Amino acid sequence: MSTPLRVVVVGAGIVGAATARALVRAGCDVTVVDRGPTAGGTSAGGEGNLLVSDKEPGSELRLAQRSLAAWARIEDELREELPAGFPGLELERKGGLVVATTEAGAKALRTFADTQRRAGVLAETVDDARAHELEPDLTPHSTAAVFYPEDLQVQPVAATEALLAAARRHGARVHQGVEVTGPVLSAGRLVGVQVVSGTLPADAVVIAAGPWSGLVAERLGVPLPVRPRRGTVLVTSRMPVRVRHKVYDADYVGAVGSGSADLQVSSVVESTAGGTVLIGSSRERRGFDERIEARVLAALAAKALLLFPFLADAQAMRAYGGFRPFVPDHLPVIGADPRLPGLWHATGHEGAGIGLSLATAELLRDQLLDGAADPLAAEFRLDRPTLLPHLEGAAR
Numbered sequence: 001m002s003t004p005l006r007v008v009v010v011g012a013g014i015v016g017a018a019t020a021r022a023l024v025r026a027g028c029d030v031t032v033v034d035r036g037p038t039a040g041g042t043s044a045g046g047e048g049n050l051l052v053s054d055k056e057p058g059s060e061l062r063l064a065q066r067s068l069a070a071w072a073r074i075e076d077e078l079r080e081e082l083p084a085g086f087p088g089l090e091l092e093r094k095g096g097l098v099v100a101t102t103e104a105g106a107k108a109l110r111t112f113a114d115t116q117r118r119a120g121v122l123a124e125t126v127d128d129a130r131a132h133e134l135e136p137d138l139t140p141h142s143t144a145a146v147f148y149p150e151d152l153q154v155q156p157v158a159a160t161e162a163l164l165a166a167a168r169r170h171g172a173r174v175h176q177g178v179e180v181t182g183p184v185l186s187a188g189r190l191v192g193v194q195v196v197s198g199t200l201p202a203d204a205v206v207i208a209a210g211p212w213s214g215l216v217a218e219r220l221g222v223p224l225p226v227r228p229r230r231g232t233v234l235v236t237s238r239m240p241v242r243v244r245h246k247v248y249d250a251d252y253v254g255a256v257g258s259g260s261a262d263l264q265v266s267s268v269v270e271s272t273a274g275g276t277v278l279i280g281s282s283r284e285r286r287g288f289d290e291r292i293e294a295r296v297l298a299a300l301a302a303k304a305l306l307l308f309p310f311l312a313d314a315q316a317m318r319a320y321g322g323f324r325p326f327v328p329d330h331l332p333v334i335g336a337d338p339r340l341p342g343l344w345h346a347t348g349h350e351g352a353g354i355g356l357s358l359a360t361a362e363l364l365r366d367q368l369l370d371g372a373a374d375p376l377a378a379e380f381r382l383d384r385p386t387l388l389p390h391l392e393g394a395a396r
Helices: 014-025 059-081 103-118 128-134 156-169 210-219 251-257 294-307 309-313 350-370 388-394
Strands: 006-010 029-034 096-100 124-126 144-148 173-176 180-186 189-195 198-201 204-207 227-236 246-249 264-271 277-283 316-326 333-336 343-347
Touching (some): 006 189, 014 156, 014 343, 059 350, 124 128, 156 173, 180 198, 210 316, 277 294, 294 309, 294 316, 316 350
Parallel strands (some): 006 029, 096 246
Antiparallel strands (some): 096 144, 246 264, 333 343
16 A cells, blocks of 8 residues: 655645645645644635636636636535534625726726626626616616626635635644744755744645745745735624625726736625625735725725715724735746745635635646646646746845
């Protein structure tokens, strides 16, 4: 009987959790380490969106479509893997409504939806009557709207903990408060990681540390251009459900794809199962600065009122923020690091990590165990042409 492949996964957010579960189910000996608590980073600071509506045709959309197929299966799979009574994922098949509020925005939204439909996305252009049937409290001043029935929402911390629990049930070990401090090398190959308490031997090390992935990679001796991009979410007090879907302004797509370090705010509004309303979204690159600023909250509130005027009377209960793993060419890094044998990456998803996590785990598992030449996996290689200049720059 062959010895199981030993894998250390660095990062206990949803991408690390999904990766650990996929690998241990395939027979690997898996250890997950995180310098903080499980689901304590980016996964705890997001809205839990599983979206196709914000992705233009290309490799990320194809990854999202593959991941949505996996999310469609995951509840039944976890029901078999976890004990009865384990908390659910709060997976809601609510759909998304994208709304333009200017004529220029309407033209861009219709064009964008046309390109998505050709890529297999269900995108229903709706008239004003249908838009208000979907969202009765929507602004009367919209200029176009497109409904995306495939968009989902999940409670991200619940989903992360469920995936980690499933990984544990299959034999994985999960250690919180364990920080990677350096590499263990043998003949130019990574054969483990150093931690404060000693070393963890491994046949493969997977960096899935979200916005901290660049720091972990640097400690292991290689540069990686993954940097934090700050986001803030405003939360209202509980109320009767008046926002039925994920609703966002058409400007959101442009904000997602922008590489600017400056503050960008676009309106994203949705209700939660608990009755609150989440109001996003902001994007700003300013390192690991954790401050929540009034200027950002004011901008979020103002944008939300353009879509839902009734929110003017809503009470703000709290705000929270987090860091998304930003990569300059806006694509995640999934696969082997050709510079250091034994090192693998599953990171750089920015704000889409929740939705892309399951397909990311499948791609990495297949490459690591089978060397599978999946055409989609090639799009996320570390040494792809669009990232290579930034990779070289990260070394300076």
